[in-house]
Amino acid sequence: xxxxxxxxxxxxxxxxxxxxxxxxxxxxxxxxxxxxxxxxxxxxxxxxxxxxxxxxxxxxxxxxxxxxxxxxxxxxxxxxxxxxxxxxxxxxxxxxxxxxxxxxxxxxxxxxxxxxxxxxxxxxxxxxxxxxxxxxxxxxxxxxxxxxxxxxxxxxxxxxxxxxxxxxxxxxxxxxxxxxxxxxxxxxxxxxxxxxxxxxxxxxxxxxxxxxxxxxxxxxxxxxxxxxxxxxxxxxxxxxxxxxxxxxxxxxx
Amino acid sequence: xxxxxxxxxxxxxxxxxxxxxxxxxxxxxxxxxxxxxxxxxxxxxxxxxxxxxxxxxxxxxxxxxxxxxxxxxxxxxxxxxxxxxxxxxxxxxxxxxxxxxxxxxxxxxxxxxxxxxxxxxxxxxxxxxxxxxxxxxxxxxxxxxxxxxxxxxxxxxxxxxxxxxxxxxxxxxxxxxxxxxxxxxxxxxxxxxxxxxxxxxxxxxxxxxxxxxxxxxxxxxxxxxxxxxxxxxxxxxxxxxxxxxxxxxxxxxxxxxxxxxxxxxxxxxxxxxxxxxxxxxxxxxxxxxxxxxxxxxxxxxxxxxxxxxxxxxxxxxxxxxxxxxxxxxxxxxxxxxxxxxxxxxxxxxxxxxxxxxxxxxxxxxxxxxxxxxxxxxxxxxxxxxxxxxxxxxxxxxxxxx
Ligand code: SF4
Numbered sequence: 001x002x003x004x005x006x007x008x009x010x011x012x013x014x015x016x017x018x019x020x021x022x023x024x025x026x027x028x029x030x031x032x033x034x035x036x037x038x039x040x041x042x043x044x045x046x047x048x049x050x051x052x053x054x055x056x057x058x059x060x061x062x063x064x065x066x067x068x069x070x071x072x073x074x075x076x077x078x079x080x081x082x083x084x085x086x087x088x089x090x091x092x093x094x095x096x097x098x099x100x101x102x103x104x105x106x107x108x109x110x111x112x113x114x115x116x117x118x119x120x121x122x123x124x125x126x127x128x129x130x131x132x133x134x135x136x137x138x139x140x141x142x143x144x145x146x147x148x149x150x151x152x153x154x155x156x157x158x159x160x161x162x163x164x165x166x167x168x169x170x171x172x173x174x175x176x177x178x179x180x181x182x183x184x185x186x187x188x189x190x191x192x193x194x195x196x197x198x199x200x201x202x203x204x205x206x207x208x209x210x211x212x213x214x215x216x217x218x219x220x221x222x223x224x225x226x227x228x229x230x231x232x233x234x235x236x237x238x239x240x241x242x243x244x245x246x247x248x249x250x251x252x253x
Numbered sequence: 254x255x256x257x258x259x260x261x262x263x264x265x266x267x268x269x270x271x272x273x274x275x276x277x278x279x280x281x282x283x284x285x286x287x288x289x290x291x292x293x294x295x296x297x298x299x300x301x302x303x304x305x306x307x308x309x310x311x312x313x314x315x316x317x318x319x320x321x322x323x324x325x326x327x328x329x330x331x332x333x334x335x336x337x338x339x340x341x342x343x344x345x346x347x348x349x350x351x352x353x354x355x356x357x358x359x360x361x362x363x364x365x366x367x368x369x370x371x372x373x374x375x376x377x378x379x380x381x382x383x384x385x386x387x388x389x390x391x392x393x394x395x396x397x398x399x400x401x402x403x404x405x406x407x408x409x410x411x412x413x414x415x416x417x418x419x420x421x422x423x424x425x426x427x428x429x430x431x432x433x434x435x436x437x438x439x440x441x442x443x444x445x446x447x448x449x450x451x452x453x454x455x456x457x458x459x460x461x462x463x464x465x466x467x468x469x470x471x472x473x474x475x476x477x478x479x480x481x482x483x484x485x486x487x488x489x490x491x492x493x494x495x496x497x498x499x500x501x502x503x504x505x506x507x508x509x510x511x512x513x514x515x516x517x518x519x520x521x522x523x524x525x526x527x528x529x530x531x532x533x534x535x536x537x538x539x540x541x542x543x544x545x546x547x548x549x550x551x552x553x554x555x556x557x558x559x560x561x562x563x564x565x566x567x568x569x570x571x572x573x574x575x576x577x578x579x580x581x582x583x584x585x586x587x588x589x590x591x592x593x594x595x596x597x598x599x600x601x602x603x604x605x606x607x608x609x610x611x612x613x614x615x616x617x618x619x620x621x622x623x624x625x626x627x628x629x630x631x632x633x634x635x636x637x638x639x640x641x642x643x644x645x646x647x648x649x650x651x652x653x654x
Contacts (some may be wrong), residue, residue: 075600088600090301090608097601101592114591114599123440129383130376147372150365152305153383159440161589161601165305165365167296181294182365238591242440253592 046195057120057139058189059219059247060203061226061235062112066213066252069111072098074214077205078115081190083174093164095187096202101253110253113202113214116141116162116187117238117246124154124163133184139219139247140189148183155184159239162186189216189247219247257340258642259405262476264635269475276627283621286614287362295365298615303607304585309363311577312619315460316356316626317390317431318453319573321424322461323348324397326488328424331400331417337487337650341469343639346401346420347630348465350394355626357390359619382433389427396420405638428457435580442519443584446510452502456573459495463546463569466492468630470563472640481646489562493550496569500543503576515593522587522606523579530583533575542572582609 046052078096079086088094096115102108122141124133132148135141143154143163155163163186170179176192179185190200198204203216217226229235235249262269290297300307326345330338361370377384400416403409432453438444466488473480507524510516523530546565548555555561586607591597597604634640641648 090303090602091296093302094601097599097603099591099597099599099603102596104594104596114603125378126380127383127437128378129381129387130372131378132376147369147376148366149369149373151373151383152365153381153434155302155305156438156585157440159589160591161303161603164302165295167301168294182291184365239440 046197052136052138052140052195054137054139055220057219057247058194059118059139059217059226059249060189060200061215061217061229061249061251063213064110064112064250064252066211067111067113068211068213069100069109071111071209071211073205073209073211074098074113074202077201078187081174081193081201082177082179082188083172085170091167093166093185095162095164095185112250112253114160114162114238115202115248116189117160117244117248118187118189119247120245121243123157123159123242123244127153127157129153136191140191140194141186142188142191143184143186145178145180145183145185148180150182150184152184158186159242159244257648259343259638259640260642261636261638262472262634262640264631266475269631269635273628273631276624276631279617279624280621280628282617283359283619283624284362286617286621287367289614290363290618291367297612299610299612300615301607301609303602304582304609306581306585307363307609308578308582308611308615309359309619309622310581311574312622313356313359313363314431314434314581315574315577316352316359316622318428318457318577319460319464320349320352320356321393321428321431322457322459323352323465324420324424325458325461326465327400327417328421331414332421340641340644340649341484341488342417343401343404344469344472344634345465346397346404347633347637347639348461348468349397349424350401351626351629351633352461352464353390353393354629355622355624358625359622362618363615382430382437386427386430386434389423389430393420393423393427396423401637425454428454435584440589441584442516442590443523443580443587445516446506448502448506448509452499452506455495455498455502456576459492459499459569460573462488462492462495463566463573467563467566467570470559470566472634473644476640478640479643479645479648481644481649483646483650484644485559485562489550489556489565492566492569493547496543496547496550500539503538515590518590519584519587523583527583527586527606530579530586534579534583537575538572538579541568542575543569546572585609 075096075098078084082095084093084095096113099112099114101110101112118139118141120139122133122135125135125141129151130147130149132144133141133154134144150165152165155165163184165184166179166181169181173179177188193200199216203214206212206214215226215229217224219227219230221227230249233251235251236253237246237249298307324345326338327342329335330342361367364370373387396416396419400413400420403413403416429450432450435444436447436449470480470485507520510520523534525531546568549561549565550556586609588602588604588606591603
């Protein structure tokens with residue numbers, strides 16, 4: 001969006017987006033100066049009044065060789081963090097899921113977590129009639145649940161089946177992660193944590209279980225661990241044929 | 254050519270009132286269902302996170318596509334200068350408005366947040382085909398309304414031709430736009446085809462004309478106005494041509510898909526082993542919706558019978574709904590392929606065919622949209638002069654025979 005030519009609506013819209021992130025960012029700023037808390041090197045807490053910047057591009061690298069079949073620590077962590085009811089009905093939201101793969105030729109199996117791929121060219125953003133689906137300057141793709149009308153066109157357009165529609169009334173929400181019946185939602189890359197300089201919940205869970213199959217970091221920073229790994233090893237983009245330039249890369253498939 | 258007298262229908266007979274009562278009841282049931290869905294959320298429908306667009310979209314897209322097709326009769330008269338079709342134009346325009354109104358109502362009430370429909374009018378994302386359609390829909394209403402006005406008000410009748418052109422252009426854009434809603438979903442195997450937009454245009458010709466002819470025959474019969482064979486024969490022959498054209502495009506669509514190995518899976522699903530979708534395709538869309546109507550419209554002996562023609566129109570409509578069901582729901586039921594060459598499985602139903610069975614409320618909502626279209630047309634005929642008093646052969650086509 002062109003900063004100079006904002007209409008009144010866009011200003012309000014921006015306001016609601018900032019509010020969506022405001023509280024958490026403020027908490028983050030306090031945390032950043034509190035003694036004894038070491039921030040992870042790649043993520044710097046962003047002051048509340050500062051907008052997300054295109055200097056960063058947050059992304060994930062997932063190593064399917066390290067990801068264990070049957071383990072779903074990342075999934076449980078996501079559900080807990082975002083206060084998603086643990087359900088596996090066809091109408092239930094799943095922001096992240098484990099996919100088991102079997103090579104049809106060789107029979108080799110592998111396992112990996114799948115979530116919003118935070119594309120640089122997100123089809124969900126292109127098709128959204130109201131602009132509720134948007135990409136933040138730092139590459140995180142989000143739904144502004146205040147202007148989502150629930151048309152579900154973005155779900156039709158997403159090649160990764162990453163989005164869920166809220167089919168029922170919700171209870172016990174996490175105030176940092178507003179959700180709403182009748183709106184579409186998906187992985188936010190734990191934007192409320194990232195803004196505090198923390199890692200997404202799934203990544204944290206995966207490393208505390210000792211598997212370390214996921215790395216989170218800034219793809220724009222050549223010195224970040226994720227950028228170095230991507231520069232050294234062969235990684236894959238899922239549905240690379242669509243040329244969406246996803247922020248999530250895979251290894252070992 | 255004789256002067257054509259248009260006249261409102263009387264609309265006081267018990268038949269008229271019963272028709273309105275039935276349509277009104279259906280529309281109320283539809284609105285009530287929409288309210289129920291909004292209260293409880295889409296969990297009371299058969300829709301899921303896998304099948305995100307259900308039966309309401311089947312009805313809505315059908316109605317919108319048919320709306321632009323219904324305008325065809327008028328366009329033949331105004332744009333292509335065929336004076337034979339001119340007396341038929343006002344009804345054609347009224348149907349277009351009614352069908353679009355019904356379709357849009359369903360589309361809007363099926364939103365997750367229908368209360369926010371105003372947001373759709375104040376926030377635009379100009380990259381979105383959906384947002385373009387919002388403009389196309391309002392443009393279509395406006396263009397057709399102006400067109401009707403130029404046809405009804407003698408003082409502006411010199412503008413009928415440009416207004417007709419305008420409406421024609423907007424209707425082409427509208428159907429292309431509707432087709433493109435699907436055509437842009439390149440990630441989905443079934444919709445990844447440039448043929449969808451032209452296919453939607455041809456489909457609109459066929460559905461729109463079937464509805465037109467059906468409504469024309471019914472209103473003349475129920476109001477005891479004369480309707481000669483000249484009009485009927487022309488329109489039914491034209492309908493036959495459109496049905497055949499749809500068949501041809503559907504064949505090309507599937508043949509080109511079969512050319513790409515990556516589309517073999519989804520093609521086999523629709524054409525061979527997709528259960529309900531395969532049956533709806535062959536039985537609904539192809540046999541009952543296309544081949545049987547072609548026989549009814551052309552076979553010597555049968556094709557003269559008015560009931561056979563009316564029946565054919567009904568079948569084309571059912572075939573059209575089947576085609577929408579196969580395209581919209583069948584296209585989603587087939588799982589997205591994330592990793593070609595791999596077998597996928599997950600708790601989110603990756604790699605398996607998705608189930609969908611429409612619930613009662615969402616079906617009533619769809620039918621309600623049809624009823625709303627019917628109400629707009631029925632009331633329109635009563636308050637304004639849409640129908641010529643007579644379409645007997647001597648009036649409609651004095652030089653025939
Ligand atoms: S469901 Fe919401 S976010 Fe998705 S396309 Fe529609 S308005 Fe945009």
